[in-house]
Amino acid sequence: MTRATPRPNPDFSLETDALARGARIVVGVDEVGRGPLAGPVTAAAVRLDPAAIPPGLDDSKRLTPARRAALARALMDCAEVSIAHASVAEIDSLNILRASHLAMCRAIAGLSALPDLALIDGNLLPVDLPCPGLAIVKGDARSLSIAAASIVAKEARDRIMVELAQHFPGYGWDRNAGYPTRAHVQALRDIGVSPHHRRSFAPVHNILYQENSVSG
Numbered sequence: 001m002t003r004a005t006p007r008p009n010p011d012f013s014l015e016t017d018a019l020a021r022g023a024r025i026v027v028g029v030d031e032v033g034r035g036p037l038a039g040p041v042t043a044a045a046v047r048l049d050p051a052a053i054p055p056g057l058d059d060s061k062r063l064t065p066a067r068r069a070a071l072a073r074a075l076m077d078c079a080e081v082s083i084a085h086a087s088v089a090e091i092d093s094l095n096i097l098r099a100s101h102l103a104m105c106r107a108i109a110g111l112s113a114l115p116d117l118a119l120i121d122g123n124l125l126p127v128d129l130p131c132p133g134l135a136i137v138k139g140d141a142r143s144l145s146i147a148a149a150s151i152v153a154k155e156a157r158d159r160i161m162v163e164l165a166q167h168f169p170g171y172g173w174d175r176n177a178g179y180p181t182r183a184h185v186q187a188l189r190d191i192g193v194s195p196h197h198r199r200s201f202a203p204v205h206n207i208l209y210q211e212n213s214v215s216g
Contacts, residue, residue, distance in 0.1 A: 009058060010140065010147045012050065014119055019050075023116035027080075028145025029107060029133075030121040031100045032060070032153040036178030037188070037204055038171065038197045039164060040085040041096065042157035043103035045111055045118065046148040047080040054078065059140040060150040072155040075148050082110035083156045092200040101126030107149075121146045168194045 015026045031043040054074040056067065063071070075081055084106030086099035094102065105128050108118055114131045121139035139146035158177055165174035171187045171194070178184070178196075180203055188197070188207055197204045 008141075010142050010144045012048075012053065012144045014134075014136070014143045015048070015050075015145055018117045018119075025111075025113060025115040026117045026119065026145065027108070027111065027115045028119045028121075028139070028143050028147070028149045029104050030140055030146050030149035030153055031103055032150065033157050033178070034096050034100055035180070036198075037180050037184065037201050038088070038173065038178035038194065039157065039161050040087050041091060041100050041103050042083065042085050042153045042160070043100065043107040044084075044149040044153035044156065045082045045104070045107040045115075046075060046145055046152060047111065047115070048145050048148060049078060052078040053144060057144050057147045057151070059147055060154040061140075063151070068151055069155060071148075071151050075152055079148060080111060081152055082107045083152060084110055085157075085160075088196055088198055091198050095200070096198075097124075101128070105130060119143050119146055121150065164196055168196065 018026045025047060027045045027047045029045045031041055033039060033041040054071055057071060060068055084103050086103040090102060091099040105126050108130055118131055118133040119139060120133050120135050123135055123137050125133045125135050136142055136146060140150040161173040161177045170191050172183050176184050185203055193204055193208055199205055199208060
C-alpha cells in the first residue's frame with residue numbers, strides 16, 4: 001500500500017523569481033464564489049511584503065473559519081489588499097467565468113499601482129487583464145500571494161452573504177454562503193427566487209421556468 005504524498009504548502013518562490021527578474025510589484029489574485037446560486041463573485045489582489053508575511057498562509061479551503069478570519073485581519077494590516085466584486089446581474093449577463101475575470105481585473109485596478117506581474121489562480125488569464133499575468137493552476141496551493149488573496153476574498157464574500165441573510169432569511173446564506181446545499185435548494189422551491197439569486201444557473205432557472213409555466 002502506497003502512501004499519498006503530502007501536498008506541499010504554498011511558498012514565495014514564484015514571487016521571488018519574478019522579483020529577481022526585475023519585477024517591482026508582484027501580486028496574487030484569486031476569486032471566490034463561482035459555484036454559489038446566489039450573491040456576487042468576489043476577487044482579491046494582494047501584494048505581500050516579503051519581510052512581513054503572516055505565518056500559516058494556505059489555500060482558504062484548508063483553513064478553519066477562525067484561522068482564516070485571523071489571517072484575513074493580519075493581511076489587512078501588513079499587505080496591500082484590494083477587493084472587488086461582480087454582481088449577480090453581471091454574472092447572468094456575462095457568464096460566471098467572465099464575471100470572475102471582471103472581478104479580478106477590478107481588484108487589480110484598485111491597487112495603488114498596477115503590478116509588474118499578477119499571479120492569477122486558474123488556467124486562464126482574463127482577456128482585459130490590465131497588467132502582465134501568469135496563470136497558475138491550483139495557485140492557492142503554490143503561491144503565498146494567491147493563498148493570501150483566496151483568504152481575503154473568501155472572508156469578504158462570506159461577510160456579504162451573512163449580511164444578505166439578514167434581509168432574505170430562510171435560504172441559510174449565513175451558513176452556506178449561497179452554495180447549492182440541499183437545504184438551500186429546498187428553500188428555493190419553498191420560498192422562491194430572491195433578487196440575489198443567479199437566474200442563469202440551472203437550479204434557479206429551472207424553478208423560474210416551472211413557476212412561469214404554472215402561472216402561464
